[in-house]
Amino acid sequence: MEIRGQQIKYFLFSQYLADGIRITLEIVLPVIICSYLGYADIGYTIAQGALCVSISDAPGPVEHKRNGMLYSVLFVVLMSVLTGFANNNILLIGLLILCSSFFFTMFSIYGNRAASVGTGALLIMILRLSVELLPIDVLKESVLILAGGLWYFVMDMLFFRVTPYRPEQRALGNCIHEMAKFLRVKALFYDHKTDFKEEYRQLVAQQIVVSEAQDALRELLYKNRELMQETTKRGKMLILTFADVMELYEQITAIWYDYESLHEKFGETGILEDLAAAIREIAEEMDVIGLAIQSNIAAQKKHFVEEALEKIKSRIDALGKADPGNLVLKKILVNMINISRRVDDLYSYFMAAKINTRQLQSQNYYASFVSHQQIDFSLFRNNLNLESSVFRHSLRMMITCMAGFFIAKIIDYGHHSYWILLTIIIILKPGFGLTKERNIQRLLGTVVGAIIGLTILGFIQDRDVLFGFIIFFMIGTYTYQRLNYIVMVIFTTPYILILFNLLGLPFWTIAQERLIDTVIGCILAFLASYLLFPHWESSRLQSHMETVLKANIDYLRKLKEMMCGKEVPLLDYKLVRKELFISIANLSAAFHRMLNDPRGKQQNRKATDQFVVLNHILSSNVAGLASGIRDKEKKIYPREILQKIKRAITIMEEALQTLDEDFKPGIIESIPGTAAEEIQPGQLQLANQVDFINKVAGDIKKTTRDMAAGFKK
Numbered sequence: 110m111e112i113r114g115q116q117i118k119y120f121l122f123s124q125y126l127a128d129g130i131r132i133t134l135e136i137v138l139p140v141i142i143c144s145y146l147g148y149a150d151i152g153y154t155i156a157q158g159a160l161c162v163s164i165s166d167a168p169g170p171v172e173h174k175r176n177g178m179l180y181s182v183l184f185v186v187l188m189s190v191l192t193g194f195a196n197n198n199i200l201l202i203g204l205l206i207l208c209s210s211f212f213f214t215m216f217s218i219y220g221n222r223a224a225s226v227g228t229g230a231l232l233i234m235i236l237r238l239s240v241e242l243l244p245i246d247v248l249k250e251s252v253l254i255l256a257g258g259l260w261y262f263v264m265d266m267l268f269f270r271v272t273p274y275r276p277e278q279r280a281l282g283n284c285i286h287e288m289a290k291f292l293r294v295k296a297l298f299y300d301h302k303t304d305f306k307e308e309y310r311q312l313v314a315q316q317i318v319v320s321e322a323q324d325a326l327r328e329l330l331y332k333n334r335e336l337m338q339e340t341t342k343r344g345k346m347l348i349l350t351f352a353d354v355m356e357l358y359e360q361i362t363a364i365w366y367d368y369e370s371l372h373e374k375f376g377e378t379g380i381l382e383d384l385a386a387a388i389r390e391i392a393e394e395m396d397v398i399g400l401a402i403q404s405n406i407a408a409q410k411k412h413f414v415e416e417a418l419e420k421i422k423s424r425i426d427a428l429g430k431a432d433p434g435n436l437v438l439k440k441i442l443v444n445m446i447n448i449s450r451r452v453d454d455l456y457s458y459f460m461a462a463k464i465n466t467r468q469l470q471s472q473n474y475y476a477s478f479v480s481h482q483q484i485d486f487s488l489f490r491n492n493l494n495l496e497s498s499v500f501r502h503s504l505r506m507m508i509t510c511m512a513g514f515f516i517a518k519i520i521d522y523g524h525h526s527y528w529i530l531l532t533i534i535i536i537l538k539p540g541f542g543l544t545k546e547r548n549i550q551r552l553l554g555t556v557v558g559a560i561i562g563l564t565i566l567g568f569i570q571d572r573d574v575l576f577g578f579i580i581f582f583m584i585g586t587y588t589y590q591r592l593n594y595i596v597m598v599i600f601t602t603p604y605i606l607i608l609f610n611l612l613g614l615p616f617w618t619i620a621q622e623r624l625i626d627t628v629i630g631c632i633l634a635f636l637a638s639y640l641l642f643p644h645w646e647s648s649r650l651q652s653h654m655e656t657v658l659k660a661n662i663d664y665l666r667k668l669k670e671m672m673c674g675k676e677v678p679l680l681d682y683k684l685v686r687k688e689l690f691i692s693i694a695n696l697s698a699a700f701h702r703m704l705n706d707p708r709g710k711q712q713n714r715k716a717t718d719q720f721v722v723l724n725h726i727l728s729s730n731v732a733g734l735a736s737g738i739r740d741k742e743k744k745i746y747p748r749e750i751l752q753k754i755k756r757a758i759t760i761m762e763e764a765l766q767t768l769d770e771d772f773k774p775g776i777i778e779s780i781p782g783t784a785a786e787e788i789q790p791g792q793l794q795l796a797n798q799v800d801f802i803n804k805v806a807g808d809i810k811k812t813t814r815d816m817a818a819g820f821k822k
Contacts, residue, residue, distance in 0.1 A: 115396050119286055122404040124168060124279040129588025132163050135264045137583060139257060154250050157236055158257025161185045164229040166261075167222055167591070168276060168325060170332040171269050177222045178265065182258035184213075184230040189254045192237040193247030199518070202238070206514050209234055210534070211507040217539075218492050218499045219484055231534050238527045275405070277329050277347050282403025284322040285354060285455070289395040291315045292361050292388060292448075298368045299385035301376065305368060309722050313697045316725070319358070320694030326351060331475040348469060350402075350458045356736075357451040359686060363444055363733030375438065380424050384441060387417045391449055398455045407459050414449045418442065436794040444733065474680060478687060501642035502539040509533050509637040516629060528623055532630025537637060540646060542705025544638035548631045550595035555627045558602025559620045565603060566616050575607050582607070639707075646703035647712040651768055653696040654717075654813070657724050658765040660689040662758060664731050665802075666775075669754045671738045673781055674745040682739070689728055697721050713816045720812050727805045730798060747792065748784040753799045755780070757806040764810040767817040 120126060136159045143152025165181035166174060188209065195201035213227030233254065242250065269276075294312045297303050330348055375381055390412040401408030425438045492500050513529040536547035565578055585600030602623065610616040638644075663685045670677050700717050755777055762774040788796050 115400060118400055119283070119403065122279065122400070123283065124276055125588050125592045126584075127275070127279065128166075128168075129584045129586075131265075131268055132166070132587040133580065133583040135261050136160050136163065137580065139260060151253060154253040155257035155260065157233065158182075158185060158189075158254035159261040160257075161229040161233045161236075161254075162258040162261045163587070164232065165222065165225045166265060167225055168280070169222065169328050171266075173222060173328075173332065174269075175262075175266065177226055178258075178262045180223075181226045181229045182255065182262060184226060185233045185258055186251055186255045188230045188234045189237055189251040190247060192234045193240070193242055193251065194244065196238065196241045203511070203514060205234070206510055206530070207507055210510040211503045214503040214506040215489060215492065215499060217502070218488055218497075223484070228534060232531070235527045235530045235534070238530070274343050274347065277326075277333070278405055279403050280322070280326045280329050281347060281351060281354070282399040282401075284319075284326050284351075285395050285399030285402065287315070287319045287322045288354070288358055288361065289392040289399065291319050292392040292395065295361065296385045296388035296392070299371075299381040299388070301372075301382060303368075313721055313725065314701065317694050317698045317701070320691055323355070323358070324691070327479050331479045345469060346458050348475070350455060353451065353454050353457075355683070355687075357448065357455070358690075359732050359736050360444065360448045360451055362690075362729050363736055371437065378424070378428065380421060380428075380438060383417070383421050383424065384445070387414055387421060387445060390414050390417060391445070391452055394452050395455075398452070398458070402458060408456060410456070414452075415446075418446055418449065436797075440733075440794055440798075443737075447736070477680060477684060495642070498539060498644055501644065505637050505641040506534070506537055508641055509537055509633050512637075513630060513633055516633075517626075528626035529630045529633070532627050533634050536631065537634040540644050540702055541638045541707070541710075542646060542702045544634055545705055547594060548635050551598055551627060551631055554595045554598025555602050555624060558599045559606065559624060561599070562603030562606035563616065563620055566607060566610055572611060575611060579604055579607050579611075645706050645710045646699050647706065647710060649699060650696075650703065650712065650717060651816075653692070653699050654720060654816070655765060655768050655772075656692045657689075657696050658761060658768070658809075658813070660685070660692040661724060661727055661731070662761045662765065664689050664728060664735070665754065665758045665761065666777075668731055668735050668738070669751065669758065669777070671735065671743075672746040672751055672754060673778070673784075674743050676743065682735075686732070693721070693724055693728060696724075716812055716816045720809065720816065723805055723809045723812060727802065727809065730802050730805065734795070734798060734802075745781050745784050746795075747788045748780055748786055749788055750792070750796055750799050751780045751784055753796075753803055757799075757803050760803070760806040760810050764806075764813040767810075767814050 136156050139155040139159065140149070140152040143149060143155065162178055162181045162185060165177040167177070169177075191205055191209075192202070195205045209231060213230050214224075216227035217224035240250075291312070294308060294315050297308045297311070298305070330351055371381060391414055394410070394412050394414065397411045398408050422442055425435060425442060428435050428438075491497075494500060510530055510533055513533050517527065517529050532551065536544060536551050538544045538547060565575070569575060569578075582600045582604035586597055586604060589597040589600065605623065606616050606620055609619045667677055667682055667685050700721055703711055703717070704714075758777055759774070762772070765772050766774070
């Protein structure tokens with residue numbers, strides 16, 4: 110119940126709800142003001158411009174938001190003019206749909222924000238299809254749409270100036286919250302009678318969410334020029350706290366051991382359950398900090414985990430020193446103590462004195478962690494071939510939109526058949542699996558939303574109350590548009606039905622039209638994703654696997670350098686670590702998308718699942734060793750241990766060669782002559798962990814070899 114309460118608080122102070130309220134106000138205010146003055150039609154036209162520009166208003170650095178919205182205003186007005194002039198000629202409007210659906214879908218080669226700019230341009234075209242006007246009136250309404258787009262842009266920039274740090278604070282709080290969920294999944298591995306396969310699936314799924322949250326936060330912090338140049342306490346706190354969060358994530362990732370063996374040895378002692386309870390307390394402490402940052406309030410420590418860890422230490426000591434296996438429990442305990450300390454370090458966010466003692470890195474340092482997308486026409490030109498997945502998707506979108514347009518013209522059953530095209534551009538995605546998922550969500554959401562809307566209209570006739578419902582459903586729509594698609598559709602459908610009812614149209618007929626158009630659009634999108642230049646996730650698995658193997662090899666090389674006593678630059682180490690975490694998350698996401706493809710199009714399903722888990726286990730164990738070594742004084746480790754690390758690198762390179770025959774293994778530096786020959790008694794646990802790394806590397810090689818044979822068939 111307490112966790113559910115925290116979830117509600119996180120939602121109430123989330124960027125999703127804040128954006129939902131803000132976008133609703135920016136769209137609906139022109140309607141309210143113009144209706145009050147007696148110009149309701151003008152208000153609705155202005156709102157259309159604001160609505161289409163709002164699509165490009167995705168979270169991100171303010172400079173990117175500004176440029177995206179200005180480009181969106183330009184294309185939205187251009188498409189409004191072109192659609193208005195072409196509307197009286199079915200051939201011209203068909204040609205416009207043909208060209209624009211292809212052209213604007215190609216925008217996705219420049220990233221998600223550019224893709225949303227293209228979607229906004231297509232949306233205004235679709236909304237204006239049913240509006241036939243004289244040329245002078247086309248220009249007048251296009252000016253109103255321009256006013257709506259500029260109104261939205263100005264209001265959005267004003268909101269940012271009033272609350273310049275809130276998006277970053279909310280993103281940071283959300284990132285910590287998702288990491289706390291990740292840690293709770295880790296705790297499940299220590300519980301009695303846990304289902305390891307199910308927990309692995311949960312862990313991998315949550316790792317994808319954490320990676321996306323971290324990427325979003327990097328974009329906000331490291332691409333925000335004003336924030337990077339900011340000398341105030343708040344900006345400095347955000348950047349330094351995120352650095353602490355990434356160090357904490359490495360420690361959390363390092364909690365990975367041979368859990369089945371742990372349960373066999375220590376399952377009866379009750380210590381594992383105590384460890385799980387302590388891990389959950391740490392996760393709750395992270396949630397307290399994350400919620401405080403997101404809510405912009407001070408945090409108060411809730412759990413004193415040190416006391417629980419001290420009791421666990423006493424219980425481990427009581428087991429006796431005879432069994433070397435007890436060293437594993439001590440290693441876990443040390444890791445948890447480090448995590449607890451890292452969590453306590455996050456409280457420095459609320460302490461100006463501690464922040465002032467720390468210094469920021471250079472802007473070039475932080476810029477190394479983010480990618481930069483250039484808007485270059487040559488990239489557009491180079492993707493005009495069937496080898497490009499974006500080009501194939503653009504062709505698919507063009508053909509499907511034309512099919513939807515002709516069906517709408519042939520089957521004349523209402524005035525809003527443009528909803529077919531609207532359904533297509535929203536749910537037709539590059540991959541079959543996501544398109545299928547959106548199809549199901551769109552249909553279910555439309556049916557449920559229609560029932561809600563018709564129920565409200567059946568019992569309530571008061572216009573003011575109905576307008577209040579519109580505001581409520583609009584907030585729900587724009588809150589969930591990037592959070593949960595089916596919930597968004599459930600909010601959108603009654604919002605549209607009530608709106609058309611207030612405009613004097615029969616809501617039963619509108620509901621019937623929307624349902625029919627949605628079904629037609631869904632069928633067309635589904636068939637197109639399966640028949641027209643289909644994209645199957647299995648075709649890209651090999652590329653993702655190669656990236657993961659390369660990242661793990663680089664991570665092992667950094668570990669070897671540290672164990673050889675070399676000075677490893679912090680930036681180099683963090684970049685390698687970041688690439689590893691992202692590559693594993695990308696592979697996991699691709700694998701989950703593949704599971705939505707038709708059964709016959711899925712390759713190496715079980716082997717891929719095993720490959721993902723094994724690489725996660727490997728990276729977690731390497732992270733455990735690396736984080737411990739980085740915090741200690743530099744020294745050269747025994748030759749036997751270094752030989753095993755070197756062997757693990759060789760095994761991983763051999764695994765990569767089975768997938769990429771052109772891969773050339775790098776030169777592994779020789780082991781220093783000053784390395785001790787024998788392992789010291791205090792290094793037995795380290796030696797065991799290195800042995801485990803070698804074992805996992807061997808399993809990865811075997812799994813990779815099996816998968817490579819499948820790819821060649």
